[in-house]
Structure formats: C-alpha cells, structure tokens
Amino acid sequence: MLDMLLPSIVDGLLIGVVYGLVAMGLTLIFGIMNVINLAHGPIIALGMFGVYLLFTNTGVNPYLGLLIVAGGGLIFGVIMYFVAVHRVLNAPHLASLLSTFAVNMIIIGAGTVVFSTNFRNVDFSLGAVTFGPVTTTGARVAAAVVALLVTAALYLFLRRTRLGKNIRAVANNRKSAELMGIPSSRVLAISFGIGAMLAAVSGGLLATIQPFTILSGGVYELKSFVIVVLGGLGNPVGALAGGLILGLIEGIVPVFMKTTWVPVLEFALFVLILLVRPQGLFGARQ
Amino acid sequence: MILQVDNVTKQFGGLTAVKNVTFGLEEGEILGLLGPNGAGKTTLFNCLNGVYAPTMGRIIFRGQDVTGYRPYRVARLGLARTHQIVRPLNELSVRENVVVGACYGREGLGLRAATRVADEVLELVGLHERSHQLASSLNVAQKKRLEMARALASHPYLLLLDEVLAGLNTAEVMGMLATIRKICERGVTIIMIEHIMHAIMNLSHRILVLNYGELIAQGAPAEVAQDPVVIEAYLGNPEMAEKLLEEEEI
Amino acid sequence: MSAWRQPGLWLPLLLVAAAAIWPAFGNNASLRETIFTMLMSVALASSLNILLGYTGYVNFGSIVFFGLGGYLGFYTVSALGWHLLLAVPIGGVAAATLALLLGSAVLRLRGAYFALATIGINEAMKALVINLDFLGGPTGMNLNFSIYQEYGGPAQALWLTYWALAVITLLVIVVSYLVKKSKFGLGLMAIREDEDAAEVMGVVAPRAKTTAYVISAFFPGLIGVLFFFKNGIIEPESAFRLHLSVELLVMVMLGGAGTVLGPVLGAAFYQRLRGLLLTSELFKNTQLVVAGVLLLLIVLFIPAGAVGWLRHRFAPLRRLLE
Structure with a gap:
C-alpha cells in the first residue's frame, strides 16, 4: 500500500506547489480589490503559449522564457486594469465579473483563431529524478522549485518593499491609504499586473510539464477557485496551502477510487467550505 | 410595560x-x-x-x-428603528421605500393598503412631494426623514x-422635533x-x-x-x- | 385582472408571441430552430433575472438547473418511456427541489462568494453525472428514434417541443411581471438594495431569497427537458456548460437587469447578433471576440442595459417598459 501511496503523495505535493502558484494571482487580486478575475484562465493559457512560442520558435530555454512571460503578464495586467477593471471597481460585483469575463472571451476568441485548439507541448526534457523509491520527472521538480521561489519572492515583496507595503495598505483600506498619500489607482494597477504576471508564470510552468491548448486555462481557473476557497479568498499564502491540498487529493484519491470521482470530491469540498468556513481552512479573516 | x-x-x-x-x-x-x-x-x-x-x-x-x-x-x-448612518434603498423610489416598511411591518399590509399608509406617512414627515424620486437622489436631511417614514409606516408599538x-440644520431640527412629538401623540x-x-x-x-x-x-x-x-x-x-x-x- | 391592461406586461408578451407564431406559417423548420434558440434564451434569461435582477444575487451557475432538468427528463423519456409532457414537469420539479435544498445554505453567501458557490455547484453536478452510469456517464445518452413514433413521427415531435417551449416562455414572462409587481417582488428588490436594512424592516430575507431561487430554477428545469429531447442527445459537457450560464448573464445585462422586458430584448438581440456573426465571412471566426468587446463596452458604459437606460433617460417610457 505504502509503495503505491508514496509516489502519489510526492507527485501530489510537487503539482500542489504549482497549483498554489496557479491560484495565487487570482487570490491576490481578490484580496486587494475585491475583484474575481474571470480572465485568470486565459491569462494562464497565454503564459503557456508564451513559453511555448519562445522555446519552439526562437529556442529560448523555457525557464528563461518564464522571465519574459512574467514581464509580458505584468504589462498585460496593468493595461487590462485600466481598460476593464478601473471603471467598475466600485460598481456591484456583477460588473467586474462580467468585464473580466469579457476579456476572457476576447482572449479565447482571438487565441482560438491564432493557435487553434490543437494540443501543444514544450519539448524540453530535464530527465528523471529519483528520491529513494520514488521516481518523477525533472520538469516536475523544477516547476515546484520555481513555484516556491516565486511564492517566496512575492511574500518578501509584499512584506519588505515600499511598494508591497503600499499594496497592503490599499488592500486594507483604500480610502485611508489615499488620505495618506498613496496613489491608489497606480497601486491597484500594479497589483492587478502582478496578479496577471503570477497567472502567466504559472501557465508557463504548467506548459513545461504537460500538453495544453488555448482552452486549458479554463481548467486551471476552476481549480484556482477551489484552491483559493480552501486557502481563504484573498490570502496568497493560503493559496499555497490550498494548492497542496488539491495536489494531494488529486494524487491520493485515484489510488482508492476512479479518477473521475476526483472533481466530484473537489467541487463538493469547495461548496462545503464556502458554506461552513468562507474565510478558508486557515481562517485569515479580513 | x-x-x-x-x-x-x-x-x-x-x-x-x-x-x-x-x-x-x-x-x-x-x-x-x-x-x-x-x-x-x-x-x-x-x-x-x-x-x-x-x-x-x-x-x-x-x-x-x-x-x-x-x-x-x-x-x-x-419594533421599528432608524439607522444612524442612513440606509435608503437607493434604486427604489421614496414611496416604494416606505411601502416596504408598511408591507413587512407589524401589520403586514398588502400592496394597495401599504401604498395608502406610505402616502399618509410621507405627508407626515414632509416628503410627499418627493415620493416618485429615487431614494438615492435625496439629501441627507431628507434621507433621515425617509428612515423615519419607513419605520413609521410599519405602525410600530x-x-x-x-x-x-x-x-441637520436648526430649521430642520425644529421640523424633526415637531414630527417626533406628533408620532408620540399617536401613542408610539x-x-x-x-x-x-x-x-x-x-x-x-x-x-x-x-x-x-x-x-x-x-x-x-x-x-x-x-x-x-x-x-x-x-x-x-x-x-x-x-x-x-x-x-x-x- | 388589471395587470393585463399594463403595457409592461403585454408588450413583452406580444413580442414573444409574434416571434413564436412566425415559423408556423409555411411550416418553416429552419426558422423554427432559430426561434427555438431565441425563445429558450428569453425564457432562461428571464428566469435568471428573477434572482439576478430582482434579488441582486449573481448566479453564475444557473445552467445547473437546465442540465439537471434535462438529464432527468431525458431519462424519463428514453429509459422509462414516459411521454414528453410528463417528463417536462418532472424536470422542473427536480430543479426546483435542488434549489430548495441548496437555497437556504448557499444564499447565506453574498457577493462574489455566492457567485463562486454557484459555479462550484454546477461543476460538482457535472462531475457527479459523469460518474453515474445510469445517466450514461461521460458520453451521455442518445434518444432512440423509435420514441418519436409515439408523437406521430419526428416532425410532429419537434413541433410539439416547440409549442411547449413557446407556452413556457410566455408563462415565464407573466411570472416575471407578476413577481415584479407584487409585495413579494418588492421585498426582493429591498433585499437587492440593502439586505440588512430590508431585514430590519421586516422582510424575511432567507425565505424570500429561497423562493426567488426556486422560481428561477423551476423554468430552466422544464426547458432543459424540451431542449435535450429536441436534440436527441445529452452529454455532461453540453448540459452543464458554464459558458451558457455566462451568456445568459450577458443577455440580462444587455437588456437591463431587474426589468421584465430587458431580458427578452437582451436575449433576442444577443442570439440575433450571434447568428449574424456566425454566418458572416468576416466575423465567423472572431464572433467570440466581437461579443467580448460588446460586453465590455456595455458593462463599462451602459451598466443598466438598454431598457434600464431608456427608463432612466426618458421618464414617460417608464409606464411602457417595465
């Protein structure tokens, strides 16, 4: 039994860390401006294609490509903030849900025309890695390591830098932050940019470990919802925990029952947690 | 008691x-x-x-x-109340705001009876000329009156x-005091x-x-x-x- | 009843009835298909509007009721061999029951949390159905063509489905109007504006919200049965398509949330536009982009929707457009 479980747990933990990063941008944006970014999935998909195109067309190492994708994600997010989010920030929830969904439609529509919906994969192998009885691919280990590094960098950025502190101040109370001279629009735009950047980078990492299409982002957007609710909506560190839980569920459950039951379990858990502990399992109350 | x-x-x-x-x-x-x-x-x-x-x-x-x-x-x-920080139902008309109070208050009136009560109460608090405006368009003093009208329309004990x-400014305070006295005289x-x-x-x-x-x-x-x-x-x-x-x- | 004399009621009824009768002239089957889609959108959007527009709860997963009704209806017709017109109410009652069971729990959540929960419910239901073998699992179910014999052949069966949908659509509009003009509807709108203040005024918010949720689930349950019977095939992916849910939100927003006429016009316009884009050489492939841009412009610049904007701009129209 343990022989079967151990590899599942390791795989679950590795992908779980990446899942944490996948959801981090979504939860960061929600925590700061109370907006659920429904273009999250397509931005993940753009990150996938960014790394793929850089590697396939110009031979850029995928892990180096991530840096370029990160920059692109940041710029995209800032632009998207001013075009689609800024105006509806104080409107009812439906407005920001629909405006970000409009961006989703635009990306998916254009992406389908340009890239079709055929599967792609980044053909770049890091070989196999063996820890004792467990063997996994180097790409998975690398993805988990990069995801952890990005998470750590985000944490330090929010805690230690001036901009990070401003972001937290605006998240806490936009009005009083403005009174203290923090330019809230600019801070919000940058925060949205960072959220998009995280999504794009996570997409880039996913591209190194599995095949994808322009529509793959949607799957991860749904997973992100589950993760952020597990970890507490608006709590980036909670996202990592939520990601690990989801990764473990996906790793362990198939050992005991059919894989198709995994999503049933995930979404039932998701609704249950929303109902019983809407602040998430780790209770970071706002 | x-x-x-x-x-x-x-x-x-x-x-x-x-x-x-x-x-x-x-x-x-x-x-x-x-x-x-x-x-x-x-x-x-x-x-x-x-x-x-x-x-x-x-x-x-x-x-x-x-x-x-x-x-x-x-x-x-x-038991009815007003809020210190006014809470008008913004996208409803002044009259509809008060009708809510009458419909769901102590007597639980039907729409027609509730509308009659609302018009009467709006007259009492001096908002009857604004009954078709959206509640969001009132100024603070008027919104305070609206709070009061909604509470009154429920015919509370x-x-x-x-x-x-x-x-409120001095004149508005005087007006409101007169209204409160009137309400008290009705046995509330x-x-x-x-x-x-x-x-x-x-x-x-x-x-x-x-x-x-x-x-x-x-x-x-x-x-x-x-x-x-x-x-x-x-x-x-x-x-x-x-x-x-x-x-x-x- | 005096309601029948109100243009706010008969205007949308007349529009829908006129559109519904159109394909009957000349027995035009392709036009019937177009109008079927349009009527279905009108009815689904109007049902959604009762929770979204009147009560202010953003249901992102309203399609779950359509899918559930569809599945149960399909099962009753194809596996149990019951008549379609018996299966339709079964779908509706099943959807309404699900809403009743979920309502009191889910409707405690507000804003984005509620929206997320509705997405979760839809996804959970889809994932569950994939695992249920008696409903055909991941590949779904097909209707045996011999079933149509009971209705006097496929053509008759399709017309029956069509007329049933037309009747349901008219019914949805009547219900939507009556709810809006009732004491119950006023309570819903009070909840939409400020739920806590509404409770302080005596509105029993949990009961009112659940009732609105049940009504807005019942009709999609009926319609799901008709749609999948007409299609002759049902799959988890098509029954619980989140995208369709969002399209319905867009239709309601286009026409004007919280109005009776808004979802009717919004749905008709959206489907017409979609049809045009899909058949145009230029936009065939980019229809999603065009729809996205349009949605963005509306949300940013006319969030009250067409009817809401007209009512706001031209006060005399308020009696005419509810």
Whole structure:
C-alpha cells in the first residue's frame, strides 16, 4: 500500500506547489480589490503559449522564457486594469465579473483563431529524478522549485518593499491609504499586473510539464477557485496551502477510487467550505 | 410595560460593548439614550431589534421574550428603528421605500393598503412631494426623514430613533422635533439616541446614560443633567464636554 | 385582472408571441430552430433575472438547473418511456427541489462568494453525472428514434417541443411581471438594495431569497427537458456548460437587469447578433471576440442595459417598459 501511496503523495505535493502558484494571482487580486478575475484562465493559457512560442520558435530555454512571460503578464495586467477593471471597481460585483469575463472571451476568441485548439507541448526534457523509491520527472521538480521561489519572492515583496507595503495598505483600506498619500489607482494597477504576471508564470510552468491548448486555462481557473476557497479568498499564502491540498487529493484519491470521482470530491469540498468556513481552512479573516 | 431589558450584555471578542444593562419602558414614553461616542448606544439598539444576539441577558417586548430573534421577527412584532448612518434603498423610489416598511411591518399590509399608509406617512414627515424620486437622489436631511417614514409606516408599538437629528440644520431640527412629538401623540413609544442636548432634554420623559457600555445614570432630564457621574463621564471626553457647553449656549 | 391592461406586461408578451407564431406559417423548420434558440434564451434569461435582477444575487451557475432538468427528463423519456409532457414537469420539479435544498445554505453567501458557490455547484453536478452510469456517464445518452413514433413521427415531435417551449416562455414572462409587481417582488428588490436594512424592516430575507431561487430554477428545469429531447442527445459537457450560464448573464445585462422586458430584448438581440456573426465571412471566426468587446463596452458604459437606460433617460417610457 505504502509503495503505491508514496509516489502519489510526492507527485501530489510537487503539482500542489504549482497549483498554489496557479491560484495565487487570482487570490491576490481578490484580496486587494475585491475583484474575481474571470480572465485568470486565459491569462494562464497565454503564459503557456508564451513559453511555448519562445522555446519552439526562437529556442529560448523555457525557464528563461518564464522571465519574459512574467514581464509580458505584468504589462498585460496593468493595461487590462485600466481598460476593464478601473471603471467598475466600485460598481456591484456583477460588473467586474462580467468585464473580466469579457476579456476572457476576447482572449479565447482571438487565441482560438491564432493557435487553434490543437494540443501543444514544450519539448524540453530535464530527465528523471529519483528520491529513494520514488521516481518523477525533472520538469516536475523544477516547476515546484520555481513555484516556491516565486511564492517566496512575492511574500518578501509584499512584506519588505515600499511598494508591497503600499499594496497592503490599499488592500486594507483604500480610502485611508489615499488620505495618506498613496496613489491608489497606480497601486491597484500594479497589483492587478502582478496578479496577471503570477497567472502567466504559472501557465508557463504548467506548459513545461504537460500538453495544453488555448482552452486549458479554463481548467486551471476552476481549480484556482477551489484552491483559493480552501486557502481563504484573498490570502496568497493560503493559496499555497490550498494548492497542496488539491495536489494531494488529486494524487491520493485515484489510488482508492476512479479518477473521475476526483472533481466530484473537489467541487463538493469547495461548496462545503464556502458554506461552513468562507474565510478558508486557515481562517485569515479580513 | 412595553419593553423590559434585563441584564443585557454584548461582547465582541474581548470587548464588552454593552454591559449588564437593565431598564424598563412604559407605553407612550419617550426615553432619551445619552452617552459619549462609543458608549454602546447603537450596539444596545442592535441588540434590541435583533441585529445582534446579546451575549447575555433577556429582552422582553410586549410580554414576549425576543432575545436572539432575527431582525425581521422583531420588526413584525412591532419594533421599528432608524439607522444612524442612513440606509435608503437607493434604486427604489421614496414611496416604494416606505411601502416596504408598511408591507413587512407589524401589520403586514398588502400592496394597495401599504401604498395608502406610505402616502399618509410621507405627508407626515414632509416628503410627499418627493415620493416618485429615487431614494438615492435625496439629501441627507431628507434621507433621515425617509428612515423615519419607513419605520413609521410599519405602525410600530416601539420606535428606536438613532441620531435622527445629527447633521441637520436648526430649521430642520425644529421640523424633526415637531414630527417626533406628533408620532408620540399617536401613542408610539420612542427610545431616541441623540447628541443634541436641548432637544433630548426637551422631548424625553426620562433619560438613560451609558458610558463604556454600562448604565451610569437614569432619571428625569433635569436630574440627569445635574448628576456628577454624568458630568464626569462627559468631561472625560473633551469633545463631548465642548459639545455640551455649546448646546447650553443655544 | 388589471395587470393585463399594463403595457409592461403585454408588450413583452406580444413580442414573444409574434416571434413564436412566425415559423408556423409555411411550416418553416429552419426558422423554427432559430426561434427555438431565441425563445429558450428569453425564457432562461428571464428566469435568471428573477434572482439576478430582482434579488441582486449573481448566479453564475444557473445552467445547473437546465442540465439537471434535462438529464432527468431525458431519462424519463428514453429509459422509462414516459411521454414528453410528463417528463417536462418532472424536470422542473427536480430543479426546483435542488434549489430548495441548496437555497437556504448557499444564499447565506453574498457577493462574489455566492457567485463562486454557484459555479462550484454546477461543476460538482457535472462531475457527479459523469460518474453515474445510469445517466450514461461521460458520453451521455442518445434518444432512440423509435420514441418519436409515439408523437406521430419526428416532425410532429419537434413541433410539439416547440409549442411547449413557446407556452413556457410566455408563462415565464407573466411570472416575471407578476413577481415584479407584487409585495413579494418588492421585498426582493429591498433585499437587492440593502439586505440588512430590508431585514430590519421586516422582510424575511432567507425565505424570500429561497423562493426567488426556486422560481428561477423551476423554468430552466422544464426547458432543459424540451431542449435535450429536441436534440436527441445529452452529454455532461453540453448540459452543464458554464459558458451558457455566462451568456445568459450577458443577455440580462444587455437588456437591463431587474426589468421584465430587458431580458427578452437582451436575449433576442444577443442570439440575433450571434447568428449574424456566425454566418458572416468576416466575423465567423472572431464572433467570440466581437461579443467580448460588446460586453465590455456595455458593462463599462451602459451598466443598466438598454431598457434600464431608456427608463432612466426618458421618464414617460417608464409606464411602457417595465
């Protein structure tokens, strides 16, 4: 039994860390401006294609490509903030849900025309890695390591830098932050940019470990919802925990029952947690 | 006895906002509720009408134990209130706002009867000319009147008024005072939170003073105003003391 | 009843009835298909509007009721061999029951949390159905063509489905109007504006919200049965398509949330536009982009929707457009 479980747990933990990063941008944006970014999935998909195109067309190492994708994600997010989010920030929830969904439609529509919906994969192998009885691919280990590094960098950025502190101040109370001279629009735009950047980078990492299409982002957007609710909506560190839980569920459950039951379990858990502990399992109350 | 408040305490985490408050209220009375900012007056209101369930104690309204009832149950028993920070239903018309009060209040009227009551109440508070405007288009003084109209339209036995005079100019205060007297004459019992001293001293039959959530004095307006404990409580808060002095001069 | 004399009621009814009768002239089957889609959108959007527009709760997963009704209806017709017109109410009652069971729990959540929960419910239901073998699992179910014999052949069966949908659509509009003009509807709108203040005024919010949720689930349940019977095939992916849910939100927004006429016009316009884009050489492939841009412009610049905007701009129209 343990022989079967151990590899599942390791795989679950590795992908779980990446899942944490996948959801981090979504939860960061929600925590700061109370907006659920429904273009999250397509931005993940753009990150996938960014790394793929850089590697396939110009031979850029995928892990180096991530840096370029990160920059692109940041710029995209800032632009998207001013075009689609800024105006509806104080409107009812439906407005920001629909405006970000409009961006989703635009990306998916254009992406389908340009890239079709055929599967792609980044053909770049890091070989196999063996820890004792467990063997996994180097790409998975690398993805988990990069995801952890990005998470750590985000944490330090929010805690230690001036901009990070401003972001937290605006998240806490936009009005009083403005009174203290923090330019809230600019801070919000940058925060949205960072959220998009995280999504794009996570997409880039996913591209190194599995095949994808322009529509793959949607799957991860749904997973992100589950993760952020597990970890507490608006709590980036909670996202990592939520990601690990989801990764473990996906790793362990198939050992005991059919894989198709995994999503049933995930979404039932998701609704249950929303109902019983809407602040998430780790209770970071706002 | 229309209302009996028995040892009511409300805690938020470690903070005790209302502590062992006990008092009774006779039908037809106007009771003034005084106290410095943060004394727990609004929290007490919130306990009375069910927005918060008290941590301890009991609330008996017209012989019925309503402790921990949801606000809508309390409202339907005939206890209405206004909010210190006005809460108009913005995208509904002024009239519709008041119709909600009449439809879902003590009598639970049908739409047609409720509309009649609403028009009558709007006339009473002087908003009848604006009944077709959206509630969001009113100014603050008008929104305060709207709060009052909604509460009145439910034909309550007991009305809780939370600072309905704050932010109004002198003429508006006078108008509102006249309205409150009219309401009282109709037999509605009133508890009012107010900072404008001369108003509350004039209107109230009896006054309660809260400080740090505790009841520190009660009695006739003249007695309470002389009470050294009350004066100290206010002087402990320079802003309020100043306000008190200011009011004396008017 | 005096309601029938109100243009706010008969205007949308007349529009829908006129559109519904159109394909009957000349027995035009392809036009019937177009109008079927349009009527279905009108009815689904109007049902959604009762929770979204009147009550202010953003249901992102309203399609779950359509899918559930569809599945149960399909099962009753194809596996149990019952008549379609018996299966339709079964779908509706099943959807309404689900809403009743979920309502009191889910409707405690507000704003974005509620929206997320509705997405979760839809996804959970889809994932569950994939695992249920008696409903065909991941590949779904097909209707045996011999079933149509009971209705006098496929053509008759399709017309029957069409007329049933037309009747349901008219019914939805009547219900939507009556709810809006009732004391119950006023309570819903009070909840939409400020739920806590509404409760303080005596509105029993949990009961009112659940009732609105049940009504807005019942009709999609009926319609799901008709749609999948007409299609002759049902799959988890098509029954619980989140995208369709969002399209319905867009239709309601286009026309004007909280109005009776808005979802009717919004749905008709959206489907017409979609049809045009899909058949145009230029936009065939980019229809999603065009729809996205349009949605963005509306949300940013006319959030009240067409009918809301007209009512706001031209006060005399308020009696005419509810």
